[in-house]
Amino acid sequence: MAKYTVTRKCGHDERVDLIGPHRKREQTLEWMEGGDCYACVEAQREKENAESAAAAKVAGWPVLTGTERQVAWAETLRVNAVEELRGGAAWWSEKYPEAPGDPLPFIETAILAVESASWWIDNRHDLVTAGVSLAGADVAESLGLLEPLARKDLGPHVVVRPVIELPSMGSPWMGRKVRVAVCSCGWEAPYRHNLAVSAAEHVEGLDDDVKAEIRRAHPQDEPHACTEALGLRRCVMRPFLRE
Incomplete structure (x- = not known):
């Protein structure tokens, strides 16, 4: 281990202990010289958090809950997410030119x-995608992805899983996909990682007459309009309606 004094980009000196091969230590020192010291980074972060909190108050956004440190960080994450969302308005017209x-x-x-x-902290790496998941049914409908649900021949309670594609903020050759599970009755699956469990719980809460209507629209052993029109291999609801 060797001790070094490195002058950071902000002009402050820091004393550091480094180990490893000489070349690796030189690379680390060079990298440290290109950034501000810890105190300056913390001061800048606190300033951004305070400015974000003030902007949120002016905008009338809800007060965040959590520890003081969590709330301070989340304030900046929220402001940045809204800015990214509004700044990416052109995404939608480019990706979905026919969106209604x-x-x-x-x-x-x-x-x-x-x-x-x-x-906000847990979803900080992709808050736009998390937002699309939260408003999945409305987003899918606004992009025209739920159009088949307007067809009367599909019957009640058809679960579909539209894939919403978001352009990447980085490479134009990359994209992000958000899979949303929704039902023709307006229900949206809370557990997108396990649609079967969500659908089963949804069916359990339906009235008997509604279940009977679904059985009539989705025969036990016959292909249905929903599978063909929506590209599903099988009806998601029907397996949970066995008499």
Whole structure:
């Protein structure tokens, strides 16, 4: 181990202990010289958090809940997410030129309704995608992805899983996909990682007459219009309606 004094980009000197091969230590020192010291980084972060909190108050956004440190960090994450969302408005017209509506208001409303600071922190790596998941049904409908649900021949309670594609903020050759599970009755699956469990719970809460209507529209051993029209291999609801 060797001790070094490195002058950071902000002009402050820091004393550091480094180990490893000489070349690796030189690379580390060079990297440290290109950045500010810890104290300056913390001061800048606190300034950004304070500015974000002030902007949120002016905008009338909900007060976040959590520890003081969580809330401070989440304030900046929230401001940055809204800026990214509004700045990416052109994504939708480029990706979905025939979209019947604008999904941005739905996404923004959904994420701004989240008051838990931990949610913002947990989803910080892709808050736009998390917002699309929150407002999945409205976003899918505004992009025209739920159009088949208007067909009367599909019967009640058809679960579909539209894939919403988001352009990447980095490479134009990469993209992000959000899979949303929704039902023709307006129900949206809370557990997108396990659609079967979500669908089973949804069916359990239906009235007997509604279940009977679904059985008539989705025969036990026959292909249905929903599978053909929506590209599903099987009806998601029918397996949970056995008499």
